[in-house]
Amino acid sequence: MRSYSLLSIILLCSLVLLIDILAFYWLLSITRPITSTLLKNSIYVAFWIFTIGLIASILLLKIKLDLVAPERQQLLISRLYGLTVSSFIPKVVFVVVISILYYTNFVFSDKESLIVVPLIGVFSGFLPFFVILYAVFSAVYKFKVHHIKLKCDNLPSNFNDLRIVHISDLHLGSFNFKYHILERAIKNINQLKPDFILFTGDLVNNFAWELRGWDSVLNKLSAKQGKYAVLGNHDYGDYSQWSSEDEKQINFKNIKEFYNKIDFNLLLNDAERIGNGNEQIAIIGVENWGNPPFKQYGNLQKALEKVEDISFKILLSHDPSHWREEVAHHTNIALTLSGHTHGMQAGINLKNKKWSPIKYKYEHWAGLYKEGGQYLYVTTGLGWMGFPGRLGMRPEITCIDLTKA
Numbered sequence: 001m002r003s004y005s006l007l008s009i010i011l012l013c014s015l016v017l018l019i020d021i022l023a024f025y026w027l028l029s030i031t032r033p034i035t036s037t038l039l040k041n042s043i044y045v046a047f048w049i050f051t052i053g054l055i056a057s058i059l060l061l062k063i064k065l066d067l068v069a070p071e072r073q074q075l076l077i078s079r080l081y082g083l084t085v086s087s088f089i090p091k092v093v094f095v096v097v098i099s100i101l102y103y104t105n106f107v108f109s110d111k112e113s114l115i116v117v118p119l120i121g122v123f124s125g126f127l128p129f130f131v132i133l134y135a136v137f138s139a140v141y142k143f144k145v146h147h148i149k150l151k152c153d154n155l156p157s158n159f160n161d162l163r164i165v166h167i168s169d170l171h172l173g174s175f176n177f178k179y180h181i182l183e184r185a186i187k188n189i190n191q192l193k194p195d196f197i198l199f200t201g202d203l204v205n206n207f208a209w210e211l212r213g214w215d216s217v218l219n220k221l222s223a224k225q226g227k228y229a230v231l232g233n234h235d236y237g238d239y240s241q242w243s244s245e246d247e248k249q250i251n252f253k254n255i256k257e258f259y260n261k262i263d264f265n266l267l268l269n270d271a272e273r274i275g276n277g278n279e280q281i282a283i284i285g286v287e288n289w290g291n292p293p294f295k296q297y298g299n300l301q302k303a304l305e306k307v308e309d310i311s312f313k314i315l316l317s318h319d320p321s322h323w324r325e326e327v328a329h330h331t332n333i334a335l336t337l338s339g340h341t342h343g344m345q346a347g348i349n350l351k352n353k354k355w356s357p358i359k360y361k362y363e364h365w366a367g368l369y370k371e372g373g374q375y376l377y378v379t380t381g382l383g384w385m386g387f388p389g390r391l392g393m394r395p396e397i398t399c400i401d402l403t404k405a
Contacts, residue, residue: 094125135389156279168339169381173210201232201318208254282307290319343380343393
């Protein structure tokens with residue numbers, strides 16, 4: 001597993017402790033006139049038991065993680081992360097709201113406010129708590145199909161009405177071998193009757209053992225003409241500690257070979273010609289290419305060598321940063337498909353409105369983008385990583401219908 005520095009743990013614990021102290025201080029301040037000593041003491045004990053337990057869990061996680069079975073380690077981390085977020089954010093909201101009310105002299109101005117203000121504070125804290133619970137226990141596997149229709153000038157006539165299903169970021173380790181959940185998404189995909197299924201990387205979180213048993217599930221994916229995939233940044237094992245380079249390479253080799261078991265053509269800086277009558281299109285796949293700190297394994301020029309003469313090209317590239325740097329205005333690739341961002345698994349993604357904090361890191365982070373005659377589509381992904389939930393960014397299946405303009 002990734003090694004967490006002692007400094008980062010100390011900073012996290014300090015932040016949690018500070019917020020708990022502030023929340024406890026304000027809670028006692030606003031409840032002092034209307035609560036008994038027993039209630040105050042109960043609140044005090046509850047706050048500090050939780051805080052000390054959380055800090056102890058984080059410290060023990062660093063010390064004892066190697067003693068936990070590998071398939072349980074990621075589950076333990078995600079649950080601890082989810083517990084931290086679901087309790088920490090509501091307390092932050094509570095502290096902010098009460099502080100604003102206090103420093104604007106709304107609170108403590110009269111007897112009525114001694115009752116109204118605590119209710120406002122409590123409601124402001126409980127609302128995000130229940131929203132986060134919904135994100136973790138319901139929305140995280142509430143798959144949504146996005147339908148996109150694209151008109152392309154240089155699409156060959158024989159490929160008119162071509163249907164592509166684009167999926168990405170499965171992160172199978174996060175499913176904790178709950179095969180039946182992903183089978184619901186596979187059923188939705190097959191009902192679309194795609195010509196091609198294109199997968200843009202991050203099959204696992206880190207390890208090949210995460211793939212155990214998933215071949216019997218993913219083999220059910222059906223496409224009329226073919227299934228293609230590329231690797232994502234998590235598929236290389238770069239986020240784990242290995243006893244040797246050979247161990248890392250064996251893990252990587254097993255991940256790549258898994259695609260043969262599920263009948264996917266893994267494109268490693270390569271391309272394939274797709275013929276229909278006397279006309280052709282190209283499907284191109286590059287290895288992961290991202291801006292630092294993400295590594296750049298991709299070689300687009302190598303991938304293009306075999307298909308330079310084909311006018312309509314579809315590129316699979318995991319990281320959408322690649323489109324601006326090497327694809328748009330640099331090539332004649334008509335459509336690029338990417339994932340990677342997850343839409344940060346939190347934000348707003350409605351028909352005419354989309355926003356997420358991830359937009360401040362990635363120029364292209366979710367949905368359809370167009371420059372000139374070139375398109376980029378970024379999916380928010382099917383799985384999850386880190387925070388075990390999705391808030392406003394439901395797991396996505398993208399159905400793209402291509403027609404000749």
